[in-house]
Amino acid sequence: MSMQPPPGWYPDPRAPATERWWDGAAWTQAHRPAPVALARPPRKPGAGRGKAVAVAATGIVLVAAIVAGVVVVVSGDGGAGGTEARNGPTGSAPASAPPTTSAAPSPTEDATRVTDQLNGITLPVVDGWQKAENVADDDVLLTTPRTYTCPYDDGLCRHGTVATRTVTGVAAGASARALATKDVSDAADLAYDTDAIGQRPFGGMTGHKVVAERQIAVAGRAGFLVRWKVTTAEGPGGYVQSVVFPSSVGSQSLVAVRCTLDASDASPPLADLDTIVKGIRPVGATGGGGGVGSSVGPTN
Incomplete structure (x- = not known):
């Protein structure tokens, strides 16, 4: 058999x-x-x-x-x-299973939140999302649970991802708005144009429209949010969002939270992106933190 x-x-x-x-x-x-x-x-x-x-x-x-x-x-x-x-x-399976990157969850791990220790923040795991498993990019912390066949190039796609990264190479005087705009452009290219291994799962990105630009409070810090709606040659296109804000730990380096979400009936609601950002907390915090609609002080 x-x-x-x-x-x-x-x-x-x-x-x-x-x-x-x-x-x-x-x-x-x-x-x-x-x-x-x-x-x-x-x-x-x-x-x-x-x-x-x-x-x-x-x-x-x-x-x-x-x-x-x-x-x-x-x-x-x-x-x-x-x-x-x-x-x-x-064909028959190999004699022994190959190594994987998944680790058994700790008995004390909080199933409702995922942690980015490097940048000192935690994010909520909202309904319709899960902690990332078997992903090549260590920055990805949340994904939608099921994959589907990419509409154009080989491979499997997901309806949504959330990743965090430390912003590097910041020019003197660069504003949070400018950094978020650059980061959302980079994120859109990777998600909907040409990915990290040179494939074009949606046949390439054909255009974008800025649907949100605003100051925002994240984990109690003033930042800036930029959201694009992108169109692609194949598939439904989607939304790409970047939020840039200072970390509350260490040298307070800038953090970018990238979100992607297909514009598809099979995807979670767009409002989930606001819910996830609003629920970002400093590591160790149990409440507060600010989010979408929170008041913020002056920021570039």
Whole structure:
């Protein structure tokens, strides 16, 4: 009885120097650098070098065959015990599951919030969203729970994501408004034009309209929000939002919170983006923090 390989990291058939996440049914867009070297199986005492090399080579062939959708069955002594080809992802699963980046949740972890320790903030996990799992970008903290086949290029897409990052390379005198505008442009390019691995899941971005620009209080700090509605060559297009504000910890570096949301009936409501931003808190805080509609002091 045949079955698909289990979810895990496998060599990317389109980029040999990287690995891509296989979700058990199809390739996703998640990727990471491939390990520098494959671990060799232990040798029995007295085994010759020629046999060890043959075993290692067999392991490489097996991994490559899985990626290509073909399983090669090799006998225990390193010789060919028969070859069986299966098309697509329906080949037999590998002997052991490949490593994944998911970690078991801590028993004390708050399921209702996700934490960005570096920037000293937490974000709410609202209904229709979940903590990010099996994503290649460590900045992504929240996603919508289900994937769908991208309308144009290979891979799987999500209806929404929320990511946080420290703003770097800030020019002297740069305003929060200017930084948010640049960040939302960068975010739109990655989400709806050309992604980090050079694919165009929506056939490219064809235009955008600014639908919101305003000062905003985030986690008790004055910041600025910019939201675009983008159109694409394929698919429904969507909304991209960036909010830039100072962190309340350390050197108080500027933080950008990026949100993307497809303009689709299958997506959560647009109001969720306001709810998530309004619910941002400093690490350790239990309430307050300000948000959409909160009063703020002067800001650039």
